[in-house]
Amino acid sequence: MYVMFRTLLFIGCLFFAHESEAEVFVSSQQGIFLKNFEIEIQPRELRYFRILPENENFVAGLETRINVGSPFPNISAFICDEHNLNLYKNGNEANCFGMSKGNNQFSFKANRYSPSEHYLVLDNRYALFIKKHVNVSIYAHINLPSEMVHTLKSSFEEMLTLIHYLFIAPDFDLNLASCEQENAFSATKDGDITICSELIYGSLENKGAFVSILFHELGHTFMNLWGLPHYSNEKTADEFAIAVLLMSENDGEKYIYDWIKWFENRQSAEGELIAAYNGGQHPLTVQRINNIKNILANRSDFLKRWSKVLYPHMTNEALNMVINEPYQGANVSLAQEILNNRKIAGN
Numbered sequence: 001m002y003v004m005f006r007t008l009l010f011i012g013c014l015f016f017a018h019e020s021e022a023e024v025f026v027s028s029q030q031g032i033f034l035k036n037f038e039i040e041i042q043p044r045e046l047r048y049f050r051i052l053p054e055n056e057n058f059v060a061g062l063e064t065r066i067n068v069g070s071p072f073p074n075i076s077a078f079i080c081d082e083h084n085l086n087l088y089k090n091g092n093e094a095n096c097f098g099m100s101k102g103n104n105q106f107s108f109k110a111n112r113y114s115p116s117e118h119y120l121v122l123d124n125r126y127a128l129f130i131k132k133h134v135n136v137s138i139y140a141h142i143n144l145p146s147e148m149v150h151t152l153k154s155s156f157e158e159m160l161t162l163i164h165y166l167f168i169a170p171d172f173d174l175n176l177a178s179c180e181q182e183n184a185f186s187a188t189k190d191g192d193i194t195i196c197s198e199l200i201y202g203s204l205e206n207k208g209a210f211v212s213i214l215f216h217e218l219g220h221t222f223m224n225l226w227g228l229p230h231y232s233n234e235k236t237a238d239e240f241a242i243a244v245l246l247m248s249e250n251d252g253e254k255y256i257y258d259w260i261k262w263f264e265n266r267q268s269a270e271g272e273l274i275a276a277y278n279g280g281q282h283p284l285t286v287q288r289i290n291n292i293k294n295i296l297a298n299r300s301d302f303l304k305r306w307s308k309v310l311y312p313h314m315t316n317e318a319l320n321m322v323i324n325e326p327y328q329g330a331n332v333s334l335a336q337e338i339l340n341n342r343k344i345a346g347n
């Protein structure tokens with residue numbers, strides 16, 4: 001079936017090039033959640049964290065949000081480059097962005113203002129006895145270089161080509177944009193998909209996660225366009241992604257494990273916090289991981305159930321490939337039956 005996918009990809013491109021009206025939009029202005037963490041700063045303590053490495057030039061600006069817990073909810077917080085960090089540490093006048101003894105919740109903007117490393121500085125040296133519980137969230141505005149815009153655009157186009165070759169559905173557009181939240185949307189009206197750059201950040205080096213996230217959204221869109229009742233259900237969209245990925249015997253399963261790995265990394269790092277802040281519509285990571293693992297452990301029933309959902313919407317070419325090169329768990333007799341019925345109906 002892997003061969004099938006590759007062949008599909010090629011044939012699909014030929015077909016798609018003149019048939020499709022679907023468009024992929026990738027903006028060069030994107031945004032990501034760079035850091036999100038909680039920390040205790042002791043009395044008389046100064047802590048700093050590297051936020052931007054040296055000579056990195058994608059990040060155009062930073063927005064830092066600080067939230068300090070009671071009973072004395074204040075802290076000094078700054079973004080400084082390396083030179084100014086050293087000045088600040090030694091009590092000299094420094095050129096940094098931020099706020100002295102900021103209260104409760106406060107936020108400030110900063111630009112990258114030199115090629116050297118940039119740091120977040122949390123300073124509680126003025127407090128003699130009170131430690132501070134601080135929650136930090138840093139959002140970065142990114143300027144994507146044009147090669148990266150192009151690469152992202154072609155990866156999305158490639159996957160849309162494949163999925164349109166497999167399934168019969170109206171066209172829809174796909175948009176990669178910054179939404180200031182970690183999310184993705186599939187519009188009920190026309191199935192158009194918006195993937196937030198905040199969501200796929202961290203999945204760009206993990207192809208499996210990237211593909212799986214997109215297939216999850218495609219699940220919402222296709223099931224909506226097919227008029228199925230559970231299109232907005234998150235678990236159902238995860239299942240759609242898994243069912244389609246398991247049709248590809250080589251890479252599909254590997255992609256699913258990469259997706260689990262990506263979930264686990266996010267969970268340990270910052271994912272749940274961000275999701276909670278934004279009132280995310282997606283279920284908690286741990287539940288999703290468990291669902292996916294359960295499916296992989298009991299896949300034959302799962303694939304049989306999903307063949308009944310998916311095959312009626314598959315193209316003749318894709319059904320023929322299921323019959324000629326069946327993947328593990330393929331429902332060959334159903335594929336045959338659907339093709340026969342289409343022949344009788346003259347499709």
Ligand SMILES: [Zn+2]
Pocket residue numbers: 216217220234237282
């Ligand atoms: Zn979803």
